[in-house]
Amino acid sequence: xxxxxxxxxxxxxxxxxxxxxxxxxxxxxxxxxxxxxxxxxxxxxxxxxxxxxxxxxxxxxxxxxxxxxxxxxxxxxxxxxxxxxxxxxxxxxxxxxxxxxxxxxxxxxxxxxxxxxxxxxxxxxxxxxxxxxxxxxxxxxxxxxxxxxxxxxxxxxxxxxxxxxxxxxxxxxxxxxxxxxxxxxxxxxxxxxxxxxxxxxxxxxxxxxxxxxxxxxxxxxxxxxxxxxxxxxxxxxxxxxxxxxxxxxxxxxxxxxxxxxxxxxxxxxxxxxxxxxxxxxxxxxxxxxxxxxxxxxxxxxxxxxxxxxxxxxxxxxxxxxxxxxxxxxxxxxxxxxxxxxxxxxxxxxxxxxxxxxxxxxxxxxxxxxxxxxxxxxxxxxxxxxxxxxxxxxxxxxxxxxxxxxxxxxxxxxxxxxxxxxxxxxxxxxxxxxxxxxxxxxxxxxxxxxxxxxxxxxxxxxxxxxxxxxxxxxxxxxxxxxxxxxxxxxxxxxxxxxxxxxxxxxxxxxxxxxxxxxxxxxxxxxxxxxxxxxxxxxxxxxxxxxxxxx
Numbered sequence: 001x002x003x004x005x006x007x008x009x010x011x012x013x014x015x016x017x018x019x020x021x022x023x024x025x026x027x028x029x030x031x032x033x034x035x036x037x038x039x040x041x042x043x044x045x046x047x048x049x050x051x052x053x054x055x056x057x058x059x060x061x062x063x064x065x066x067x068x069x070x071x072x073x074x075x076x077x078x079x080x081x082x083x084x085x086x087x088x089x090x091x092x093x094x095x096x097x098x099x100x101x102x103x104x105x106x107x108x109x110x111x112x113x114x115x116x117x118x119x120x121x122x123x124x125x126x127x128x129x130x131x132x133x134x135x136x137x138x139x140x141x142x143x144x145x146x147x148x149x150x151x152x153x154x155x156x157x158x159x160x161x162x163x164x165x166x167x168x169x170x171x172x173x174x175x176x177x178x179x180x181x182x183x184x185x186x187x188x189x190x191x192x193x194x195x196x197x198x199x200x201x202x203x204x205x206x207x208x209x210x211x212x213x214x215x216x217x218x219x220x221x222x223x224x225x226x227x228x229x230x231x232x233x234x235x236x237x238x239x240x241x242x243x244x245x246x247x248x249x250x251x252x253x254x255x256x257x258x259x260x261x262x263x264x265x266x267x268x269x270x271x272x273x274x275x276x277x278x279x280x281x282x283x284x285x286x287x288x289x290x291x292x293x294x295x296x297x298x299x300x301x302x303x304x305x306x307x308x309x310x311x312x313x314x315x316x317x318x319x320x321x322x323x324x325x326x327x328x329x330x331x332x333x334x335x336x337x338x339x340x341x342x343x344x345x346x347x348x349x350x351x352x353x354x355x356x357x358x359x360x361x362x363x364x365x366x367x368x369x370x371x372x373x374x375x376x377x378x379x380x381x382x383x384x385x386x387x388x389x390x391x392x393x394x395x396x397x398x399x400x401x402x403x404x405x406x407x408x409x410x411x412x413x414x415x416x417x418x419x420x421x422x423x424x425x426x427x428x429x430x431x432x433x434x435x436x437x438x439x440x441x442x443x444x445x446x447x448x449x450x451x452x453x454x455x456x457x458x459x460x461x462x463x464x465x466x467x468x469x470x471x472x473x474x475x476x477x478x479x480x481x482x483x484x485x486x487x488x489x490x491x492x493x494x495x496x497x498x499x500x501x502x503x504x505x506x507x508x509x510x511x512x513x514x515x516x517x518x519x520x521x522x523x524x525x526x527x528x529x530x531x532x533x534x535x536x537x538x539x540x541x542x543x544x545x546x547x548x549x
Contacts, residue, residue, distance in 0.1 A: 010034045011347045013145055013159040015172055017041075017127045019050070019109065020315030020332035021165030022116035026064060027340030029123035031449075033347050036157065037125065038147060040132035044117070047292055048108035048193050048233045051224050052077060052326020056398035058102035059426075060337050062442055063524060066119045067102075073111050075227050077104035078203035083282050085210055096397060097390075099509055101426045101442060104397065106225050108193075108233070109329065131155075133171055136162060138310050161343055162311045165336070168299075170317035176308045182301030182371070185322070185378070188238040189298070190268040193291040195231045198283040206232075208280040221280040231289075235323075236276040238295055242266045268293040298322050300375045302367055306360040312339055319367035322378035325396050327370050334401065335363050341449070341522040345545070350475045352547050354407055362403045399423060403525060410519070410528035410541035417511025420528050420541065424520045425510070429503030430483065441506065444499060450478040451520040454496075454533060455512045457485035466517075467496065469535050472549055473542040478519075 012028055014021045017039035028035045053074060061067040079093040094104045117127060130150030137144050143162040147155050164172025173180060200206060203225060210219035223232040270290050277285055300321040306313055315332030339359045345351035373395075387395070394400050403409055404421035412419040430439045445451055452470055454463060467480045482498045483506050501507055510518070517533035518526055519541055527545070530537035 009158045010036050011159065012036075012161045012163060012343060013038070013143065013157055014163045014165060015039075015133045016165035016167060016315075016317075017044075017113070017117070017129075018165060018167070018315065018332075019112050019116060019329050020336045021163070022113060022120055022127075023060075023064075023333050023336035024163050024165060024314065024340050024343075025125060026116060026120045026123070027337060028344055029120060029125050030064070031341070031344040033344050035125060036128060036159075037120070038128045038131035038133065040130065042130045042150070044110055044113050046110050047191075047294070048110065048226060049191075050109045050112070050323075050326065050329035051106050051226060051233050052330070053105040053107050053112070054326065054330040054396070054398045055096060055100055055102045055104060056401065056423075057330045057333050058105065059442070059524065060333060062101070063446060064119065065447070066115055069115050069118075070105070070107065070112075071102075073115065073227065074105040074107040075225055076203045077106045077205065077225065078201075080205040080207055081200060081282070083206070083208040083280070086280075086282065088282065091204070094393065094396075096393060096399075099425060099427055099505065100397070100399065101440065106227075108226055111227075112329070133166070136172075136175060136311070138162070143310050160310065160347060163339065163343075164311065164313040164317045165315050165332075167316045168301075168320050170313060172311060173303060173313050173317050176311055176313070178308070178313070179304040180301045181304070182299055182320070184297065184299040187298070188243055188295055189235050190238045190242060190272065190293060190295050192234045192268055192270075192273045192287075192293040193226065193231070194234060194270070194273060194287045195229065195289040196277070196281075196285045196287050197230060198281065198285040200283065206282070208282060210280060219276075219280060221276050234273060234276075235296075236273070236280075238268075239272060239275075242268055242272065242295055266295070268295065298378070300371050302364075302371050306335075306364050306367075307356075312356075312359060314339060314363075318363075319371055321371040321374040324374045324377040327374055327396075327398070330398055331367065331370050334366075334398065337523050338363055345477075350477065350546055352543070352545055355545055358406055358408050362406045362408075365405070366401055408527060408541060408544045410537060410544075412529055415511065415531075417509070418526055418529075420526050422526055424518070424524050424526050427501075427505035427509050429501065429505045430499040431502045432497075432499055438502065439499070444481060444497075445520060445524065448479050449522045450474050450527075452478055452480040452538070453483060453518040453520060454480070455483045455485070455501075455506065455510065455516045455518070457488050457507070457512070457514065463496070463533065466533060466535050466538075470519075470538055470542065473539055473546060475546050475549055477546075478542075 011034040014025045014037045017037050025035050025037045061070050081091050082089045132148050134146045142160045145157045164170050206223040208221045209217045212218045222235045273287050303318045314335040342355050346356050402422045409421040426442045428440050471478050480496050482496050484500045486502050516531040519528040521527045527541040528538045
């Protein structure tokens with residue numbers, strides 16, 4: 001039985017109600033897991049900090065059931081215009097293959113948090129604001145946390161697991177004794193959310209720089225479009241009179257020096273932003289309607305482990321880096337998604353002993369790659385990557401994140417197409433006898449956890465026993481579906497749902513050559529692939545995830 005989220009004993013305590021913590025909580029509650037979410041802030045901050053939403057995150061939101069609301073609130077991010085010393089030096093167009101269901105978007109962080117908070121409320125769970133984690137201890141059976149309440153009182157919360165989504169200065173990370181190695185950029189920047197009256201192309205960001213005689217960049221302006229008429233989140237170098245840097249300000253309690261994020265001190269005004277626009281804007285323009293502004297610093301750091309025992313960290317508590325390419329929030333959301341389905345199985349008693357440990361094995365290499373890439377791009381530009389432009393774009397969209405080296409990933413031959421550990425690509429053109437319109441594969445996967453997909457282009461034999469065995473290994477948490485080649489006759493699969501690959505898109509994108517079975521994980525990655533379908537090949541993955549029935 002799922003306990004109330006207000007119970008002093010709860011399945012999972014989530015600390016931090018930013019996009020990462022809300023994703024963890026939303027996914028846990030969607031699976032019926034008891035969860036409390038606490039945040040020391042009394043209200044959602046009205047700052048457009050993280051604004052870029054990657055296509056992979058929109059795919060996550062598709063599976064979560066909130067992508068429609070996000071698409072209606074966001075604006076398209078079509079590319080970036082590049083100017084150097086007032087002259088246009090080209091543009092970057094954010095284009096992806098046609099089978100990718102979503103493109104790049106821009107959405108202020110407070111809107112992202114609103115959507116996630118409303119999604120969480122559907123499951124009867126609300127953020128407990130003004131509640132701050134003070135300390136915690138863990139033992140073999142759970143975690144005991146001490147918090148201060150919004151009324152100034154004390155409360156003890158006993159949970160089976162604790163997830164720290166409490167930012168760059170994470171108390172959870174510090175209490176676990178995890179290291180957070182890295183460095184800081186010397187530059188300070190200022191942010192401003194303003195409107196301008198230029199006529200630059202809709203949906204394009206702007207990067208305008210000034211290069212001195214020695215070839216060094218000494219002035220920079222970066223503008224990201226936001227919902228609204230000619231509205232942008234702008235970042236630029238801080239003038240000396242607004243510098244907030246000092247050793248005292250950048251040394252939080254505990255002696256850990258992390259100069260990252262919004263700073264206190266003087267707040268930029270419209271004249272400060274206008275001065276930069278006068279120097280660097282490609283067109284004469286006037287800034288107006290300043291909604292908020294701040295000074296911020298950038299560091300790059302990575303935790304040495306993503307958890308210890310029953311306690312985990314995610315998002316900025318685990319990795320911080322330059323905002324280049326809008327990778328931070330999106331990486332954190334995907335940390336949360338990876339962790340949540342595993343914790344849900346652990347709470348239900350269905351998880352194998354290595355499942356929660358696989359969170360670190362899968363997500364820490366992703367964090368390491370993102371930190372390294374964003375630091376390189378911040379210092380050398382995206383052109384520093386030697387990969388072809390299409391691969392660079394897929395990587396920026398976070399569509400190339402994968403787990404081939406995960407302890408959960410089943411064996412695979414070196415064949416074309418997606419392999420175990422890769423993202424399961426979407427495709428179009430799936431038809432059924434009962435629908436007059438074609439469907440996407442992601443429509444079939446939505447609202448399901450584990451899915452066993454069979455592709456059949458001829459005779460595959462009786463699948464009934466294989467399906468039953470796989471479902472038994474997965475503790476009855478696995479659905480099975482048939483995808484038939486156009487013209488093929490399906491085998492007896494025990495009345496499985498049947499979809500026809502009427503346009504050949506599934507066969508092309510999955511590079512199938514004969515009958516093939518795929519296990520799709522709850523987070524949309526392939527756990528196993530077998531051609532022809534074979535229980536032994538599938539069981540290597542399923543036995544690593546689930547306890548023995």
